[in-house]
Amino acid sequence: MRTVIQQLEASKIREVANAGIGRADVLAFWFGESDEPTPTFIRDAAVESLARGETFYSHNLGLPELREALSAYTGRLHRDVPADRIAVTSSGVSALMIAMQALAGAGDEVVVVVPVWPNLTAQPAILGAAVKTLALHPSDGAWKLDLQALLAAVTDRTRVLLLNAPNNPTGWTLSRPEQEAILAHCRRTGTWIVADEVYERIYFEPGQDSPGVAGASGARACAPSFLDIADPDDRLVVAHSFSKSFLMTGWRLGWLVAPPTMMEALGKLIEFNTSCAPVFVQRAGLAGLARADEFIPALVRRLHVCRDTLVPRLAALPGVSVATPAGGMYAFFRVAGQDDSLALAKRLVVEVGLGLAPGAAFGAAAEGWLRWCFASRDPRRLVLGVERLEAALRL
Numbered sequence: 001m002r003t004v005i006q007q008l009e010a011s012k013i014r015e016v017a018n019a020g021i022g023r024a025d026v027l028a029f030w031f032g033e034s035d036e037p038t039p040t041f042i043r044d045a046a047v048e049s050l051a052r053g054e055t056f057y058s059h060n061l062g063l064p065e066l067r068e069a070l071s072a073y074t075g076r077l078h079r080d081v082p083a084d085r086i087a088v089t090s091s092g093v094s095a096l097m098i099a100m101q102a103l104a105g106a107g108d109e110v111v112v113v114v115p116v117w118p119n120l121t122a123q124p125a126i127l128g129a130a131v132k133t134l135a136l137h138p139s140d141g142a143w144k145l146d147l148q149a150l151l152a153a154v155t156d157r158t159r160v161l162l163l164n165a166p167n168n169p170t171g172w173t174l175s176r177p178e179q180e181a182i183l184a185h186c187r188r189t190g191t192w193i194v195a196d197e198v199y200e201r202i203y204f205e206p207g208q209d210s211p212g213v214a215g216a217s218g219a220r221a222c223a224p225s226f227l228d229i230a231d232p233d234d235r236l237v238v239a240h241s242f243s244k245s246f247l248m249t250g251w252r253l254g255w256l257v258a259p260p261t262m263m264e265a266l267g268k269l270i271e272f273n274t275s276c277a278p279v280f281v282q283r284a285g286l287a288g289l290a291r292a293d294e295f296i297p298a299l300v301r302r303l304h305v306c307r308d309t310l311v312p313r314l315a316a317l318p319g320v321s322v323a324t325p326a327g328g329m330y331a332f333f334r335v336a337g338q339d340d341s342l343a344l345a346k347r348l349v350v351e352v353g354l355g356l357a358p359g360a361a362f363g364a365a366a367e368g369w370l371r372w373c374f375a376s377r378d379p380r381r382l383v384l385g386v387e388r389l390e391a392a393l394r395l
C-alpha cells in the first residue's frame, strides 16, 4: 500500500466515541450533525421517486432540473451562476475530493488554513500533494486569520488554496475584505481557490455584504462567499452540501460551482468516482430547494437558540475560553490547564457521559481545544451537557 495511505490518521472523534460504546446515557455532541431527522417533505420526495421506479444511473453532472434549481438558488444568494457551471455530487466530501483530483497531483503545493475538518487536509495528502498549513490563531477564545501571513504563504508555486469558512471547528468566518484580498492575490499567483462553503447558510451575523441579503433573520441570510465577488473564469471552485442546511447528512448530496472550462473534466471525474448521485436523492434535494427560503431561516433560528443556550453557559465556567461563533454549528472552547484534548474528551465520556470532539482531531493547531456541536432539537440537552462538564471539571 502507498505510504501516504498507511500514514493517514484514524479519526480521533471515533476514538472518543468508542470509549462510550455500550453506554446508553451518553449525551453525544461529537459528530457534525443535528439530532433532528430530515424534514418529511424532503423524505416524501425520495419515497415518491423510488415508488416511480427511479432506480437507474443518471447524468454525471446531475439531473438538469436540479442543476437549474441550484442555479436559481445560488443566484438568489450571490451573483448569477448558470446551471452549466454546477456539478451535482454524492456529498460535499465527494465534491471536495473531485475538485482536488482535478487540481492537485503528486508534489503540487496545497495551502490549507487550519484548524479544519480533517478530511480537507487528508484529501490532497491522499493525492500525493504537499500540504502546507497556515494556522488561525486564538485570541480571547475566537480564532483570527493573519491575512498577511496567508498571502505570504501563497506564492506562484501554490497550486491550490483551500479555505473553509464558516469554519468547522472554530466558527471563524472570512470577511468580504479578506476574500477580496485573497482573490486578488490568487489571481496574481495563478493559484486555485477551493472554497468549502457548506456552512454558508448557518450564519448568525447580519449579512450586509451579500447582495439582496436581509440579515440573519432574513430568508436569504448567508455568510460572505467568494461567489459574490468572483468572475466566472476565476480559478475558483466552491463546494456545497445538502447535509447541514437541509438536515440531510445521511443522504450524501452536494454540489460544486466551477468555471465553465472545468465542467467537462468534472463530469469525467464524477463518472470515475461515483458515476452520478442517486436520482431519488436528487429528487429529495429538489424538494428541499423548493422550500429553502422558508425552511433554512427557521432552522437557523433554532440553531441560534442552541448557540445562545450553550456558549454563555460554557463561558461562565471557570477556566473556559470560548467565543460566540458567527457561523457553523460548533462551540470551540478550551479549559485552562487541560492541554491533552483526546484524554479530556475520553474522560468526559467515561466519567460523566458527555460526548465531545477533541481539538486534536482538527490538527495540531487545535490541540487543547474541544468541539461541541450545538445542533440539537432540544436545547435542554445542551444545558444538561454543560452541567455534566461542570461536574467533570470539579472532579
Ligand SMILES: Cc1ncc(COP(=O)(O)O)c(C=O)c1O
Residues within 6 Å of the ligand: 032, 091, 092, 093, 094, 117, 164, 167, 168, 196, 198, 240, 241, 242, 243, 249, 252, 253, 254
Ligand atoms: C467543513 C465541512 N466541509 C464539508 C463537509 C461535508 O459534508 P457532507 O459530505 O456531509 O456533504 C463537512 C461535514 O461535516 C464539513 O464539516
